[in-house]
Amino acid sequence: MNSFYPLLHKQRTFFNANHTLVLENRKQLLTALKTNIEKKEAKILSALQQDFKKSPFEGFVTEISILYLEIDHHLKNLNRWSRPKRVRSSLLNFPSSEYIYKQPYGSVLIIAPWNYPFLLAIRPLIAAIAAGNTVVLKPSELTPYTALILEELIRETFQSEWVTTVLGDADVTTKLLENKFDKIFFTGSTQVGKIIYQSAAKHLTPVVLELGGKSPCVITESANLELAAKRIVFGKFVNAGQTCIAPDFIWIAKKSKPKFIALLQQYILDFYGSDIQNNTDYPRIINAKNFNRLIRYLQPEQIIFGGVHDVKELYIAPTILDNVNWQDPVMQEEIFGPVLPIVTYDDLEEVILYNQQNAKPLAFYMFSGEIEKAKKFMDKLQFGGGCINDVLSHIINLRVPFGGFGESGMGNYNGKFSFDAFSHSKTIVHRKNWLDLKMKYPPYQNKLTFIKKILSLLK
DSSP states (O other): OOTTHHHHHHHHHHHHTTGGGOHHHHHHHHHHHHHHHHHTHHHHHHHHHHHHOOOHHHHIIIIIHHHHHHHHHHHHHHHHHHSOEEEOOOGGGOSEEEEEEEEEOSEEEEEOOSSSTTHHHHHHHHHHHHTTOEEEEEOOTTSHHHHHHHHHHHHHHSOTTTEEEOOOOHHHHHHHHTSOOSEEEEESOHHHHHHHHHHHHHTTOOEEEEOOOOOEEEEOTTSOHHHHHHHHHHHHHGGGGOOTTSOOEEEEEGGGHHHHHHHHHHHHHHHHOSOGGGOTTSOOOSOHHHHHHHHTTOOTTTEEEOOOEETTTTEEOOEEEOSOOTTSGGGTSOOOSSEEEEEEESSTHHHHHHHHHSOOOSEEEEEOSOHHHHHHHHHTSOOSEEEESOSSGGGTOTTSOEEOOGGGEEOEESTHHHHHHTEEEEEEEEEOSSOOOGGGSSOOTTOHHHHHHHHHTTO
16 A cells, blocks of 8 residues: 555545535635744744755745735635636526536645745645645655745644645655645656656646746847846846746847846846855755756856856856857756856847747746837747746736746646636536427437527527
8 A cells, every 4th residue: 555545545535524615714724824924934934044045035025925915815815716607608508507616626736846945835735725625745855944844834734634744855756646636736847747747647637737948038129238137137046046937048139248248247246246155145056966967057168257156055156158059058958047148149030930949938038128019029939928028027916827838837827827726617507497498309300400590599
């Protein structure tokens, strides 16, 4: 018997007893979760600092503040989202009333990543609870201090029959995936996402996969270069570049490149100073494996800023690479670190062709002074989500979906889209008894012409 069978059996029994269907129970748990996060703020920020050397400000803004907004948004709207929605009835069903019901999937597995280990564990959990599921949460083993505070938070907030945390390495995740869940939510790399998807397919389990990819940032000749540089430096180097929607590389018009590079350098120094290694606002690389992967990209002849690194501290300075070509290793995979290559284009058609011939990125960014042209250009491309004249900000609004495309993921979440991701939309048709047309019943002789006339009225 699989070692997780007793736990999952206990959760499934709890779910089948309809405990999670009571809306007030869900809202009480969400309120308790927010209260306990508030109580443990200092401990959470300390854990993030121990795992990443992430500053309290960055830890709060990027990992905690969004959760408060998400919980409040769910509490405010949960009654409305959960209510059966009546839809216009079909004439073919006349007389009838027709509804869409939101139903929890049941037993849910959430596998959290290491780059935002608290945010990306709790954010999907909020929606899973709001939708009425039981949850097994698997934090990343690469952020052990955050994993421990997650386990403590979950244990003190939820009954284990409703939500529980499982700690451990990749082997533990593999054993979990041997079990049948009703939904799996995974955030992480494309490579691991494929493994998750294969495991889910054995049980025909639906999945949400939030993956990554090389997210381009295109800068046109009409762009405000100073504002672009400022916003890109922030978006690229927050969390030391370990952000799935960070600009992966800059694609810029040739004539704009020299000025833009100078502005990038200026804003790196403005934000982090000349002694970046001792600046407490700048985090570290998660582990030696990722550190060693990143320093392979640091070819001396391409480094025009940064490049300094210290394996003892897992420190890599914000780095700009120039004279990069498409065959270089840094352009073959998602960077996921504080290394920013710059390539140039002669014509924007090159960007369209690249998008058509390569994996669709999780994000796409464009800086331009010609907004209508930029909108039309972005409409031609395929990607998860993006911005014109900014980076990262498309994940902030809880009224829009966030999700990948192709190799950058499937499914989406954020606000109501999160609630929908953990809910099955179930159709109920209530047929009335006072009329029952004989037309649909055999024998069918001489009925075809009449049926075609009825169907023509529905066009």
